Amino acid sequence: MYQRVQRGFTFMELLIVMVIIAILAAVAIPKYLAHLRRAKEVVLLQNLTAMRRAIDFYTTDKEKAPATLQDLVSAGYLRDIPKDPICPDCTWNELPAQSEDPNQSGGIGDVKSTAEGVDSSGKPYSDY
Numbered sequence: 001m002y003q004r005v006q007r008g009f010t011f012m013e014l015l016i017v018m019v020i021i022a023i024l025a026a027v028a029i030p031k032y033l034a035h036l037r038r039a040k041e042v043v044l045l046q047n048l049t050a051m052r053r054a055i056d057f058y059t060t061d062k063e064k065a066p067a068t069l070q071d072l073v074s075a076g077y078l079r080d081i082p083k084d085p086i087c088p089d090c091t092w093n094e095l096p097a098q099s100e101d102p103n104q105s106g107g108i109g110d111v112k113s114t115a116e117g118v119d120s121s122g123k124p125y126s127d128y
Helices: 011-062 069-074
Strands: 093-096 109-111
Touching: 011 109, 069 109
Parallel strands: none
Antiparallel strands: 093 109
16 A cells, blocks of 8 residues: 655644744834834924925025925925925924014924824924
């Protein structure tokens, strides 16, 4: 009689491998989400820094603050108005410029995020 050779894995071996994969996923997914959140926070800071620099350059060159963020794009200081990575549907909070000259008023002096919530260190996004 001939002897039958078994091939493949037993149910227990497959179950052990699946449990190991589930444990690794349970550790890796929260780490991935934390890194993704931190990356969005860094992009938010970079976008705000770029817009603030453009506002400063525009104000220095034109001797008046830009009336809207679109003025920065029209004048070539920005290619386009960046999106808020934390809340892509939110608009930027445009703060009025502080002027020492009482005859000169209006315009944007600063930009802040309108995203709700706090960052990974507990600082509100609206304080960026």
